[in-house]
Amino acid sequence: MTDTSRFADSPAAGTSPASAPGNQYMDDARPIAVGTAGPGCAKRDPIIVADGVRRTFGALNAVDVEHVEIPRHKITALIGPNGAGKTTLFNLLTGFDSPNAGSWTFDGHDLAGVQPHRVACLGMVRTFQLTKVMGKLTIIENMRLGGQDHPGESLWRSLLPWLWKPREQELTAIADELLIKFKLAEKREEYAASLSGGQRKLLEMARALMADPKLIMLDEPMAGVNPALTQSLLDHIKNLKASGTTVLFVEHDMHVVRHIADWVIVMAEGRVVAEGPPREVMKDPAVIDAYLGAHHDVDLGTAGGTAQLEDALSEDEESVIGTEDAGELLAPRAPDTTADEPEVRP
Numbered sequence: 001m002t003d004t005s006r007f008a009d010s011p012a013a014g015t016s017p018a019s020a021p022g023n024q025y026m027d028d029a030r031p032i033a034v035g036t037a038g039p040g041c042a043k044r045d046p047i048i049v050a051d052g053v054r055r056t057f058g059a060l061n062a063v064d065v066e067h068v069e070i071p072r073h074k075i076t077a078l079i080g081p082n083g084a085g086k087t088t089l090f091n092l093l094t095g096f097d098s099p100n101a102g103s104w105t106f107d108g109h110d111l112a113g114v115q116p117h118r119v120a121c122l123g124m125v126r127t128f129q130l131t132k133v134m135g136k137l138t139i140i141e142n143m144r145l146g147g148q149d150h151p152g153e154s155l156w157r158s159l160l161p162w163l164w165k166p167r168e169q170e171l172t173a174i175a176d177e178l179l180i181k182f183k184l185a186e187k188r189e190e191y192a193a194s195l196s197g198g199q200r201k202l203l204e205m206a207r208a209l210m211a212d213p214k215l216i217m218l219d220e221p222m223a224g225v226n227p228a229l230t231q232s233l234l235d236h237i238k239n240l241k242a243s244g245t246t247v248l249f250v251e252h253d254m255h256v257v258r259h260i261a262d263w264v265i266v267m268a269e270g271r272v273v274a275e276g277p278p279r280e281v282m283k284d285p286a287v288i289d290a291y292l293g294a295h296h297d298v299d300l301g302t303a304g305g306t307a308q309l310e311d312a313l314s315e316d317e318e319s320v321i322g323t324e325d326a327g328e329l330l331a332p333r334a335p336d337t338t339a340d341e342p343e344v345r346p
């Protein structure tokens with residue numbers, strides 16, 4: 001069941017968790033990898049651990065990942081040229097597709113063969129490259145669908161309003177909080193079909209948060225989003241990290257990746273070909289090769305370009321990071337006592 005207290009205004013509300021001093025998740029500068037960074041390297045505190053995950057379409061090896069770990073409480077970007085297998089890997093990890101081989105765990109749970117709704121219940125939710133909001137439902141109805149333990153979902157419960165009404169009211173309250181934070185509250189009763197592409201991305205992200213995820217996977221969250229909303233989305237992603245939520249996202253804009261990612265995993269032809277902190281990974285010859293093989297004009301996000309993006313964002317009046325309006329998307333998770341000491345694993 002959703003922990004509603006995480007959505008309520010906490011004592012820290014009114015300051016930006018992304019910029020407030022002393023945020024344990026933002027300030028954690030401990031190394032992410034155990035030992036040297038590289039394809040398949042072990043992490044100090046992984047939330048996903050995948051082994052031998054393979055998915056073929058006919059003769060094509062869409063995904064062929066020997067070993068990969070996603071670090072907990074961090075923002076990880078999954079990048080790679082078109083057709084590298086990023087979306088297919090998302091589909092496999094979240095139960096929307098089945099692999100030919102392989103196993104993976106999420107937060108210690110074995111997830112191979114687990115259905116998407118069960119994966120979501122365990123705390124791993126995702127958004128899609130092409131948004132899947134329900135156009136013929138209103139925004140608030142879309143939001144309620146994202147909640148767990150949905151009221152009235154069984155016939156006998158639906159006939160007994162006293163069983164589902166309190167839960168529906170609770171879900172509506174959570175949804176309204178999130179709609180305010182995503183600046184969609186005024187559109188509450190409008191059909192989702194009336195939203196712009198960027199607003200649909202915001203709605204899909206807000207709806208994913210209804211499940212109070214431990215990990216949110218965003219498939220190209222910035223694609224098709226106009227610049228005015230880019231700021232808002234980036235703020236939300238950073239604020240998620242500040243609240244202790246792990247973020248894994250696919251993105252093609254390398255300036256965005258350099259701006260917000262703590263860690264970058266690079267795929268090419270189904271495999272993980274490089275991993276590391278953004279600034280180092282972009283210089284890796286394997287990454288340059290992977291991109292040059294597919295795109296001769298790709299911009300791997302020079303430091304100058306990233307600085308320009310950072311300047312533009314800091315001047316953007318729409319930015320809520322560091323302002324009184326920031327609030328928190330989710331109240332911070334309890335401190336992670338198990339992650340204090342580096343875990344040495346084989």
Ligand SMILES: Nc1ncnc2c1ncn2[C@@H]1O[C@H](COP(=O)(O)OP(=O)(O)OP(=O)(O)O)[C@@H](O)[C@H]1O
Nearest residue numbers: 057060062080081082083084085086087088089129
């Ligand atoms: N259902 C499918 N049937 C056949 N081939 C598929 C299917 N889904 C994906 N593929 C192929 O698998 C490969 C990996 O596709 P995928 O969409 O995972 O790549 P991607 O890295 O997400 O690319 P992009 O950045 O363009 O979204 C591609 O060659 C794609 O054409």
